Structure formats: structure tokens, C-alpha cells
Amino acid sequence: MAHEGMVHALTEIHRVLTPQGWLADLRPDRRTAMGKRWRGLPRVYCLSTPGGGTLAGFLQKENFADHRASDRAAREVLRRELFTLQSAETFPFRFYFHTLSHLEDHLATWWTNTTLPALTRRRLRLLMGRYPASQIVVIDTMRLDVMRKR
């Protein structure tokens, strides 16, 4: 969705909300990843025992244009005083994949803006060969911004 479309969608939400209504904006947090090579990117672990994971690497995002546009749209409706920001926080969101093929299928179908770097793939293969009952965990950082209609 382009920036104008996002602002329009937020304006529509403002219209259908009751006075003092709540808007919860849930999305991946890429603020620390922009301009920095690894920080803020989804982390990939090989989980060999419950609670016992080994970091294999990171997923690489191709670009952050959509994230920047979302941030700009949210800032714009706050500036226009349609909403007030009540709280902002981040939290970990975990995806569990049974096998490397499941992760690769998911990347091809849903995370088309994301790649699995060759080094991370190699480490995953090595770790999963060492621990055949293991699974893959991708930990992404999500953000929740809560706003209220003015």
C-alpha cells in the first residue's frame, strides 16, 4: 500500500471508531534494522532441546520502503491530531518450522521480500544434521503502537 493509501486507511479507521476508540497497530519492528546490517532483523535458531537454541544467523530483508511508508503514515495522522499515541512497545514473535524445507517454502510464499543468506542456510544444515530431532525457530521483533481517537 502506498503512503497516501495508508493515510486514507487510517482516516477510514478514525471514521468507524467510536469517540475515544482504540487503534492497535501491530507490525514487525524494523526501526533498528534500517541502515544497520543485522540489528533488528529476524533471528534464526536451531532448537535442539526445549529452551536450548543455537543462533544460526539472520533473515535478510531486501528493502524497508513499506516500513518507512507505514511509519510516515502513522506520524502523519498523529500530526493531524486524529489520534493520540497511548503506548508503544516491542515484543518477540516466534515462528517454528519443522524443517528447512518448510522455512524455504514459507519464504517463497509469504516472505517474498526476505531471503535466507547462504551462510545462515549452511549453518542450519550443519546444526540440523547434528541434531536430527531439532526444529527451526525464527524470532522476529514485533511492535504494538496503541492510539486513541481524539
Added chain:
Amino acid sequence: MRGVRKDPERTEVRVLMRRVPLAGARVLEIGCGDGRLTRRLGGVVRSVAAIDPDREQIARANRMIPARLRGKVRFEVGSGETLRFPDRSFPIAVLSWSL
């Protein structure tokens, strides 16, 4: 999708519940996808109207509604840019990975 589990710890809905008064509320969810978060919200709120522009995802979401949530959760094809709801009709809206 087979072979994938998303947020089995339910961190997302727990964080939401801590920050937004969901209990007993009528909720509009925008960008519901296959209804993963909708089904979790359905156990807490009074009702959820959930929309997504992807017709296949909405069909999948409808197939996966558990019997206990039928009548409480409604899925529709729709976009956040043109909401087909009257003014002032929801106390809570959730943008589900969709802004």
C-alpha cells in the same frame, strides 16, 4: 501452512490484552489473513468483524472457525481503504500486520 507454527506462546494476544480493553468489546480487525489472530481474539471479545483483501485467505479463515466462535466472528473480503461500516461503529480497531 503445514510445518509452521506461529506464536504458540500467544505473546501477541497477551500483549494486546495488556494494552487495549478487549474484554467484551466489538472489534474490527483489518488484514486478518487466515484468521490466526482473529480466532485468538474471538475467545476474549464480544465480536470480531475481520477483513482482508485476499479472497482465498478469507475462504480459509471461514473454514477454520471453530464451532464455539461461530456467530461471534465474521470474515469479509475488504480493504482498509474503503471500510463498509457505518461511522462510530467499533470501539476498537486492530491493524494486523497490515499498515
